[in-house]
Amino acid sequence: MDETAPIPVNIVTGFLGSGKTTLLRHVLAHPAFARAAVLINEFGEIGLDHLLVERLDPSTVLMESGCICCTLQEDLRTGLRNLHARRARGEVPRFDRVIIETTGLADPAPVMATVMNDTMLRHHMRIGSVVATVDAVNAPTSLGRFAESRKQVALADRVLLTKVDIADEAQCVRAHEHVAALNPHARIERTVQGAAGPDVLAGIGSADPAERSAEARRWLDAALSGRARLRTGPAPEIARARLARFHGEDGTEADEVRTLVVTLDEPVEWTAFGLWLSLLVERHGDKILRLKALLNVEGSPTPVVVHGVHALLHPAEHLERWLDEGRQSLLVFIVQGLSPALLERSLRSFLKLGARVREAETAGQA
Amino acid sequence: MCGLCGVLGGAAHWSEGIGGRDGSGTARPWLRRQARQRSVALANEILRRHRVTVRDWQGTSFTVTGPTGRVEIAADLGELWVRVQAVTGRPLDPLDPALLEALDG
Known part of the structure; x- marks a missing residue:
């Protein structure tokens, strides 16, 4: 790895209970992410996410309070700066990627802004792909009722439909349609128990030109097929009505x-x-x-x-x-x-x- | 840092480094100048009806002169529109149908 290249920062987002931590647990077990540092934040009193993720990665930094995106941008900024400083001093392993897990009610945009706008961070880190998890069973409810959930899907480069093992085919198709209608350029995939390949965090901002081209190809195809489906497509009337909505x-x-x-x-x-x-x-x-x-x-x-x-x-x-x-x-x-x-x-x-x-x-x- | 005014250099604007007629970006000084000149010409076309004039300043910034003669300096294209609002007292809206009709000529 080029030690001077900016470190990719991936964001894993998704509504409450949609399987972010399950995905992270699976992804982090892959050798390709052996050197990933994980930033999570504790939401509420239980801090369940923290307990689960901390065991997986010793360089986890726990945010001190509340939601990363609304109230803790300064904590995130400080957390990332400290992490980078400790890396430079050799106090933590030389991680080659940072993964931030947002809370279920978070807007990922301020997280991205923190990395892109900070004078120090933007020279050492770059925003990688944003991955959103969507519970296939509850997608109509979460996407229909909660603006936070729609925003997470709209910002994502990839959307993983989770819990497809307990959803029936019709629910999976409906969830896919909802997501595609909100975000025509996202790559949408089904996962069972967070089982996703290491390329789930690859993105268009990659330092690798071949990966950048492949990612461009993917969202181009997704965008064109999404548009075709919306304007003329073979979608049944009910689906088209939903897309229109x-x-x-x-x-x-x-x-x-x-x-x-x-x-x-x-x-x-x-x-x-x-x-x-x-x-x-x-x-x-x-x-x-x-x-x-x-x-x-x-x-x-x-x-x-x-x-x-x-x-x-x-x-x-x-x-x-x-x-x-x-x-x-x-x-x-x-x-x-x-x-x-x-x-x-x-x-x-x-x-x-x-x-x-x-x-x-x-x-x-x- | 600019030795004249002491302004610390910011990050490059997102649109810099792209363009140029031979596809070589704006790495070469004359292509950069050409791109800036065209930006200024375009901005003046867009702002004509608001009686705002934009000029290149030393190849590093833009000056924005409002209808009252007030002058502001913009570091890049992103800041240009903030300065336009400062000299006119109101934001320019790219979705304003009246502006679009004027641009369509």
């Missing part, structure tokens, strides 16, 4: 989570896109739960990936090569309380302006 297409719920998938055939003028997205996240960052874009940038031979959460955008990066010959740009936004149609119109207006300015520039040089 989750996408807020009936327009009745202003704060409902909605998804926008845009494809662009023309190459993207990067400056216009940069200005547009900067302005969008500055003005509406609180309503953008997640965004991922694979862009055919004008003049660039390879695709550019942009992804972020709220107003937090990871530095844009080039992938090694195009995944297909089409070279179509694809953008996926998961938003809350924003009109997808207006968002798309705005993007296209800014890009058109970019093309006009570029043409004027070229004409001026000729």
Whole structure:
């Protein structure tokens, strides 16, 4: 391992009782995670999660109180800084990954923000993939009733449907549909007793170019199939109605989570896109739960990936090569309380302006 | 740190290092300049109806001049919009239909 490379920080999230700890216990038993450090927080008086996870990993740091995301960002920041300092001093094993388990009621976004915004942490750590567990039996209830649960799914790169051994097939399919409707780019998998392979924590932010490309391919396929299913798909009427409800297409719920998938055939003028997205996240960052874009940038031979959460955008990066010959740009936004149609119109207006300015520039040089 | 004003350098903006006509990013100085010039031209098009003018400042920052003559300095594109709000007194909304109609020309 390159000792100077930023350490990936994975986030394991999921609603109360959805199997986060079971997943962690399984994942941590795999040799690939022998050098992972685990940060958990105690929620409530029992601290059950702590008791279970601590036995697995001696470098577990227990947060002092409450919920990581709402009240303990400073604790998380301090916890991560201390962990890194102890690693540098040789007081703890040289861990090569940090896994943060959030509470069942947590919003993962502030956790990501803590790592990405801290002046010290952002140089030593990077956000890896976010994994959410969803109980297949109770998915309609938790996703239907609790905004926290929807947010966790919307932010995830991967969603693991848990308890599929006690759910029947119809429940599993329904849970899958709910998740896919909330997050069209997530990779959704079924697990029994947390049994997931080591690649469950791999992600698009990986230092490995091949892994980055493979991850891009996965979410691209998921996004396109999700869109097809939503707009035209063979989904039965009842499922389509449910998808529409989750996408807020009936327009009745202003704060409902909605998804926008845009494809662009023309190459993207990067400056216009940069200005547009900067302005969008500055003005509406609180309503953008997640965004991922694979862009055919004008003049660039390879695709550019942009992804972020709220107003937090990871530095844009080039992938090694195009995944297909089409070279179509694809953008996926998961938003809350924003009109997808207006968002798309705005993007296209800014890009058109970019093309006009570029043409004027070229004409001026000729 | 900037020797002139003593401002500590922040992290690079997410959009930096991408673009350039030959696909080499903005690593080369002239491509970086070209990208900044285009950013300024575009920002001025977007802000024309608000009577706000953006200028490149030493290739490191942007100056934002409002309708009253108030001038603010923005370190990068992210901060640009905060400064625009400071000189106009109101936030610019990229989803404002009136703005989009103006941009569509």
